[in-house]
Amino acid sequence: MNPHRSESGLRLIEFDTGKIFALLESYDRPVMEADLLRTMTGEARFPSGREKLFELHFSFYHALYRLKREAGALGYYLHLDPMRIRMARVPGAGSCHHYDPETGSHCGLDAGGGAYCSLHRLPGSDGAVTFDPLLDFYTNPDNLSFGTSALLEKLMKGAVIYALRRGEVERALELFGISRPTMKNIRRKYHELAKSLHPDLNRDGETEMKKLNHAYQVLMEVFAI
Numbered sequence: 001m002n003p004h005r006s007e008s009g010l011r012l013i014e015f016d017t018g019k020i021f022a023l024l025e026s027y028d029r030p031v032m033e034a035d036l037l038r039t040m041t042g043e044a045r046f047p048s049g050r051e052k053l054f055e056l057h058f059s060f061y062h063a064l065y066r067l068k069r070e071a072g073a074l075g076y077y078l079h080l081d082p083m084r085i086r087m088a089r090v091p092g093a094g095s096c097h098h099y100d101p102e103t104g105s106h107c108g109l110d111a112g113g114g115a116y117c118s119l120h121r122l123p124g125s126d127g128a129v130t131f132d133p134l135l136d137f138y139t140n141p142d143n144l145s146f147g148t149s150a151l152l153e154k155l156m157k158g159a160v161i162y163a164l165r166r167g168e169v170e171r172a173l174e175l176f177g178i179s180r181p182t183m184k185n186i187r188r189k190y191h192e193l194a195k196s197l198h199p200d201l202n203r204d205g206e207t208e209m210k211k212l213n214h215a216y217q218v219l220m221e222v223f224a225i
Contacts, residue, residue: 013059017067030084054147172215
């Protein structure tokens with residue numbers, strides 16, 4: 001067990017990343033977080049209390065994000081969302097690295113010397129890994145304190161929305177041009193963009209404002225802090 005405890009009294013449960021790696025490597029398909037936890041803990045039932053359930057979930061994802069970095073160094077990609085966790089070998093050089101969570105596999109098409117093929121390469125992208133807004137949250141043990149916070153329900157709702165609507169969230173982030181989204185940064189950027197897209201100043205302003213407002217609503221649902 002890890003001695004780290006948050007101010008709330010919740011503790012960080014230690015999971016062996018080597019065992020998680022071996023378990024995930026044995027699967028040839030995406031698997032649910034609940035199924036992995038049952039295997040790792042040997043427990044058929046999870047805690048019924050919201051705080052203890054969050055403690056277990058946070059601790060497991062803390063380990064999974066450590067494993068994501070470790071597995072990456074070994075040539076594996078670890079996709080993390082509660083419904084479809086999957087570890088798969090990254091295609092070799094020259095093959096597209098785009099991962100499809102629905103099929104649980106990489107594209108693999110010719111990438112022309114880059115990391116992504118013409119279908120999956122974002123405009124202006126250099127092939128960098130897509131920003132994961134949950135990484136900072138789960139890798140900071142102090143965030144265990146949210147287990148007793150009134151914000152917990154909103155944070156968990158945001159995490160689920162991100163997992164289910166990841167593409168939509170990433171397009172919204174691209175529109176806003178934000179690399180480290182917070183509620184404060186999202187609001188500030190929204191007001192900046194809204195001024196420049198106002199119909200009085202922009203011929204296509206009405207259409208662009210609808211896109212901006214939709215993106216804003218999506219981001220505000222996901223990023224609760």
